[in-house]
Amino acid sequence: MIIALIRRGYITHLDGVNRFIALLAEGFAKLGHEPIIVSWCYSGVNRARLEEWFKEVHGLDNPLPIYTLRSGPCEGDPRLAIAWDWWSKGSRLLHKEGVEAAVVNEVVPLRFRHKIVVNHGITIRPNRLYLLIVRKLYRGYDKVICVSNKLRDEVRKVLGVDCDVIPLPLKLxxxxxxxxxxxxxxxxxxxxxxxxxxxxxxxxxxxxxxxxxxxxxxxxxxxxxxxxxxxxxxxxxxxxxxxxxxxxxxxxxxxxxxxxxxxxxxxxxxxxxxxxxxxxxxxxxxxxxxxxxxxxxxxxxxxxxxxxxxxxxxxxxxxxxxxxxxxxxxxxxxxxxxxxxxxxxxxxx
CATH class of the missing domain: 3.40.50.2000 (Glycogen Phosphorylase B;)
Structure with missing residues (x-):
């Protein structure tokens, strides 16, 4: 089964979300599936070395295929541009690569069936417009996952969304x-x-x-x-x-x-x-x-x-x-x- 693991923004950020993507992708591969990683963009790494760099920095056994919606490096966090790229380009890329299911990290507007969204934390204080948009986006997903029981309570309270809890994967x-x-x-x-x-x-x-x-x-x-x-x-x-x-x-x-x-x-x-x-x-x-x-x-x-x-x-x-x-x-x-x-x-x- 071809499974896409999606990062809303940058696959080159050195953070827990990309660690999660790396280890879950390797876990899928070891279980006999074909994971691909899809990100909006990258930064600070030569594109030709991106897959090898990702392998090294996350301690993986083998490189994983990485696709980015933007062909060149990017800067900043232009939320509207990122959302538009996922809406206009994301689903086309997934269909082109024969993806059967997607695990999305940080909710994005994605025209694709069989998708799970993983919430890793509520790090901003949302306003009413943000809540309206985010709740609508969440309703378009088949399943919502939170990485801890604490986060599940926060997501219910702040976003009004129910989620199942699956903890983070760790390569012991x-x-x-x-x-x-x-x-x-x-x-x-x-x-x-x-x-x-x-x-x-x-x-x-x-x-x-x-x-x-x-x-x-x-x-x-x-x-x-x-x-x-x-x-x-x-x-x-x-x-x-x-x-x-x-x-x-x-x-x-x-x-x-x-x-x-x-x-x-x-x-x-x-x-x-x-x-x-x-x-x-x-x-x-x-x-x-x-x-x-x-x-x-x-x-x-x-x-x-x-x-x-x-x-x-x-x-x-x-x-x-x-x-x-x-x-x-x-x-x-x-x-x-x-x-x-x-x-x-x-x-x-």
């Missing part, structure tokens, strides 16, 4: 846990956008260093103008393999985000056996307090420093959270998640 064999005694005194923070609150992580590390802890923070994400601080290292746009290797040899991951629907970051850390310290914005289906991580009910750097200090000083606690996490994360195996989508597609055909 990319994560290679390191024994506690072989780990470095490193804490990892993923994400440089304001919603990820990297300043909280930076301040928390500064507090720990003033208390005498020889600890370093590594911030990973897109390039930014974050300040140079002693004990803080920035790694921008690094390959997936390098990122996971760093998480797997660190003492902890910190994620004090203001909003998350279901972050890959915490799942990857858990698969590395790395305990996480997170804000209450992270769904409990990703991090259970005292089981595979520590939840902090504030955005005060002092509270995050205290939580990290517990992990640094209490090896028994660290080992218990690490062991629990390695079992907990098995439920996100990308092959099993892919099977759930295939079952839905079979029901639609």
């Amino acid at each position: 064999d990319l994560c290679r846990p390191v024994e506690h005694h072989d780990r470095e005194n490193i804490v990892v923070h993923i994400g440089t956008r304001p919603v990820k609150n990297p300043w909280i992580s930076i301040e928390a590390i500064k507090i720990l260093r003033t208390r005498g802890h020889n600890i370093k923070l590594v911030v990973i994400g897109p390039s930014s103008s974050l300040p140079k601080v002693e004990g803080v290292e920035y790694k921008y746009a690094i390959p997936e393999e390098e990122k996971l290797e760093l998480i797997c040899r660190s003492k902890a991951l910190i994620l004090p985000s203001s909003y998350e629907a279901l972050p890959y970051t915490t799942l990857e850390a858990t698969a590395c056996g790395t305990p996480v310290v997170v804000s209450s914005a992270i769904p409990e289906e990703a991090v259970i307090d005292g089981f595979n991580g520590i939840r902090v009910n504030s955005f005060d750097p002092q509270d995050y420093a205290n939580a990290l200090e517990r992990l640094l000083l209490d090896e028994e606690l660290w080992l218990r959270l690490s062991k629990n996490g390695l079992e907990f994360v098995k439920q996100f195996n990308y092959i099993e998640i892919s099977k759930r989508y295939i079952n839905i597609i079979h029901e639609l055909l």
